Amino acid sequence: MKIFFAFVKKEFWHVLRDTRSLIILLGLPVMMMLLFGFALSSEVKNSNIAILDFSKDAATKKLIDRLDQSQYFSVRHILTDEKQIEQAFKKGEVRMAVIFPQNFESGLMHNKKAQVRLIGDASDPNTSNIVINYASAIIRDYQNEVFGLQKMPYQISVETRMLYNPQLKSSYNFVPGVMTLILMLLGAMMTSVSIVKEKEMGTMEILLVSPMKPLMVIFSKAVPYLVLCFVDVVLILLMAVFVLDMPIAGSLVLLLAESLLFILTTLSLGLLVSTIVDSQQVAMFISLVGFLMPALIFSGFMFPIENMPKPMQVMSNIVPTKWYYSIVRAIMVKGLRFEYVYKQTLILVVMTVVFLGASIKKFNVRLG
Structure with a gap:
């Protein structure tokens, strides 16, 4: 074991001396959290709108003021003709037009x-739908103020309640997603590239003739990335709580344990790639295209899996990020215990064993 820890220490020094790797390992999580937290938020605010008011009475003026004073809208144009609406949309000056009749x-x-009448620019359907929903809510609030005390016959009242995220903050969605993407990318890419680099430089043969078993040499190269990826998890959680004001609803110990398991899954996948390819460029390409794209598409972070065709839904089951994203969201956002995520945990354990077993077998074949 002393020799093993000596190899691990050596690999740590290699990583710490590589400034570019450190920037990627520690700078990427911070950059992605800041981007998703402040620049790439899914919340739609300060949308420019156009107003076409044929009535010009006190009620329409109040509604226009409410729309303009909200955090979601900014009245950009006061129109006089319906033909001007299409021109405003063509120029990209507004996202929605509001028409008040006479x-x-x-x-x-x-x-x-x-x-x-609310007219939205459906070239971006998701944004258009969100903007129209915001405007509809403001109009409903005004209507409730006007007729709040009057009871209409045969009235259906709808009461809504948002569980787990009553303020509808986008951080509740992207923090688990960013954790998933970062661990998948860094764990698999950095491990595979570091081992393939030894092959390209011709130093792998020197390591393999050392007193330690060849497989332990490979594992020693993965340990520093295990530690650094775990540091990334802690860093992301600290930023989520103290910068983005997102509480951790569930068990922190369980969340860290599940994150450690997923890191082992990604490292095993990186080891498998390293036994297949012989160049850093190929390893990088597989990590960026072969891992990042499926992680984005099939994790459920960017696109709902339920909306995909059946074959793609089935395909998503072999992508580790789907299961880890589900675990993090369940623990961090919903506050669920292990009994609710044990199936996803078992799947990640099986994937880790399969990836690790395949990489060991492939590695031994290469040695033979």
Whole structure:
């Protein structure tokens, strides 16, 4: 074991002396958290809108002021003709147009109903849907203030409640996603590249003739990345709690243990890649294209898996990020215990054993 720890210490010094690797390992999580937290948030705010008001009464002015004063909208244009709406959309100046018909207030007060037309730019359907929902909510709030005390016959009341994330913060979604992507990318890529680098430089043969078993030499190269990836997990959690104000609802110990398991899964995958390829470029390409793209698509972080065709849903089951993302979200956001994530944990354990077994077998074949 002394020889093994000596090899691990040597690998640590190699990593610590490599400034570029340290920037990737420790700088990438910070950069991604800041980008997703402040620049790439899924929340839609300060959207430019156009107003076409045929009524110009007190009610429409109040609604326009409410839209403009909210954090979601900024009135960019006051239009006079419906033909101007399409021009505003073509120029990309607005995301939504609001049309108030003539006699809006009169119809609202006397007939107890009035129509507001919301026109969204559906070239970006998700954003358009979010913007229209925001505007509809503001209009409903105004309507409730006007008719709040009046009971209509045969009225259906809808009460909504958002569990786990009542403020609808996007950080509750992207923090588990960023953790998943970073660990998948760094764990697999850095391990495979570091071992393949030894092959390219011709130093792997020197390591393999050392007193330690060849397989332990390979494991010793993975240990520093295990530690550094775990440091990344701690760093991400600290930023989530203290920078993005996202609490950890469940057990921190369980979350760290599951993260350690997923790191072992990615390292095993990196070891498997390192036994197959002989150049850093190929290892990097497999890590970026073969791992990152499936991690983005099939984890459920960016795109709902339920919306995918059945063959792609089945394919997502062999991607480790799907199961880890589900675990992190269950523990961190919902506060669930191990009994709710044991199936996903078992799947990651099986994947780790399979990847590690395949890499050991392939490695022994290469030695033979």
